[in-house]
Amino acid sequence: MSRNVYQFAAALASGIVFGFGLSISGMLNPARVQGFLDIFGAWDPSLAFVLGGAVIVAFVGVQAMKRMRRPVLGDRFHLPVNNRIDAPLLIGSALFGLGWGIGGFCPGPAVASLSIGLPQTALFVVAMLAGMTLHDRVWRNRS
Numbered sequence: 001m002s003r004n005v006y007q008f009a010a011a012l013a014s015g016i017v018f019g020f021g022l023s024i025s026g027m028l029n030p031a032r033v034q035g036f037l038d039i040f041g042a043w044d045p046s047l048a049f050v051l052g053g054a055v056i057v058a059f060v061g062v063q064a065m066k067r068m069r070r071p072v073l074g075d076r077f078h079l080p081v082n083n084r085i086d087a088p089l090l091i092g093s094a095l096f097g098l099g100w101g102i103g104g105f106c107p108g109p110a111v112a113s114l115s116i117g118l119p120q121t122a123l124f125v126v127a128m129l130a131g132m133t134l135h136d137r138v139w140r141n142r143s
Contacts, residue, residue: 007073019112025050028113030104030120037101099128 026032027050035044071077100106103124105113110128113121 003073010073018108019115022109022112027109028116033100033104033109 022028026046032044033047035042036047038044065071065077096106103110105121105124107128110121110125114125
């Protein structure tokens with residue numbers, strides 16, 4: 001089999017595990033996310049545990065990556081080259097946070113929630129994709 005088939009299978013398996021984890025943790029429910037963000041009301045701390053678990057898994061993965069010469073299914077690692085905190089990063093972070101707080105979704109859970117079939121989820125994903133497309137077109141014309 002070709003390397004692309006293995007890459008596709010690994011990406012699909014990773015996405016399934018990610019979506020399953022989101023489902024088990026209840027993060028496909030926007031009310032749970034909004035409950036976490038409601039620190040002065042009926043605060044729901046469960047998202048903190050999900051985020052903590054994600055940080056631990058990412059930390060272990062980065063440590064393993066540092067010991068590897070190259071990825072198993074790729075020629076090189078694709079790491080960020082910009083490590084500055086600049087205006088585009090701050091604006092993008094603020095927009096991401098606003099969208100997350102208003103909609104109760106970030107991109108991963110939004111796509112995974114499409115499987116539930118709620119109309120507001122589909123609307124959120126369409127708006128998210130439109131925003132991503134608009135950003136790419138504006139950002140590309142900026143340079």
